[in-house]
Amino acid sequence: MDADALPLLLEPEQLEAHLGDDELLLVDLCRPETYLKFHIPGAVHLDYADLVQAHKPIMGLLPSAQQLGRVLGAIGLTPELQVVAYDDEGGGRAARLLWTLDVLGHRRLSLLNGGLHAWANEAHELENHPVKADPADYAAHIAERGVADKSYVLAHLDDPDVLLLDARTPEEFAGAKRLAARGGHIPGAVNLDWLQTMDRRRNLRLLPADVLRSMLQRLGATPDKEIVTYCQSHHRSSHSYVMLKWLEFTKMKGYPGAWSEWGNDPSLPVEM
Numbered sequence: 001m002d003a004d005a006l007p008l009l010l011e012p013e014q015l016e017a018h019l020g021d022d023e024l025l026l027v028d029l030c031r032p033e034t035y036l037k038f039h040i041p042g043a044v045h046l047d048y049a050d051l052v053q054a055h056k057p058i059m060g061l062l063p064s065a066q067q068l069g070r071v072l073g074a075i076g077l078t079p080e081l082q083v084v085a086y087d088d089e090g091g092g093r094a095a096r097l098l099w100t101l102d103v104l105g106h107r108r109l110s111l112l113n114g115g116l117h118a119w120a121n122e123a124h125e126l127e128n129h130p131v132k133a134d135p136a137d138y139a140a141h142i143a144e145r146g147v148a149d150k151s152y153v154l155a156h157l158d159d160p161d162v163l164l165l166d167a168r169t170p171e172e173f174a175g176a177k178r179l180a181a182r183g184g185h186i187p188g189a190v191n192l193d194w195l196q197t198m199d200r201r202r203n204l205r206l207l208p209a210d211v212l213r214s215m216l217q218r219l220g221a222t223p224d225k226e227i228v229t230y231c232q233s234h235h236r237s238s239h240s241y242v243m244l245k246w247l248e249f250t251k252m253k254g255y256p257g258a259w260s261e262w263g264n265d266p267s268l269p270v271e272m
Contacts, residue, residue: 006110029087048096069138095242096234103146163220187271
């Protein structure tokens, strides 16, 4: 397999042509019960909870490099492998894996466009027996380039070259729905609900690139700016991060503490 030729956003037909290739690691981030019922042939299962760390009320934090090395090694990841990730809920869990790997410097990354919805609804082959991974040693090293913490966000609130992209619902953004001690959003942030970037008529695939670019441009999210994505726990906003990467934005960070951290810290400013 020419793994370098696989695009970041992968269609089911493209994946089908490479199933069973030695250099491909297909990772299922569906609910465990869904995986046991049916999954794409050859896919290993990864529990989403293993990708995140929580210090309540802060959820969705990035685990240590040591922990990530154990988790990723357990599914058989090695540096040369092409990772293709999918889930059954629109790509948020799969994108969180890809954001994590991007932060670790793993370059061969693909998101299955539409995930299990597209694969199953378009009559591609499924299997129901679990795939046992061959464990590997994976040396994880976290780079700062793709990660923003609250100090970084606070320091760039008035920076015209940095834009905060909030992937939550409009109700969460406005403070009408509160999932932390305080409602609202980080000052200066713009809102693009991650669900609005999906095409429900095409099995939750991302909307066409030109449509997404227009949506982002209307919000002031342009490639010349650094875009920091966040939601409640950097689940939905990981999807936004991968979307931006697919659209060839080059300056992005994810804020894993997200609103679960910001909204629960009374010392930080909030807009409604």
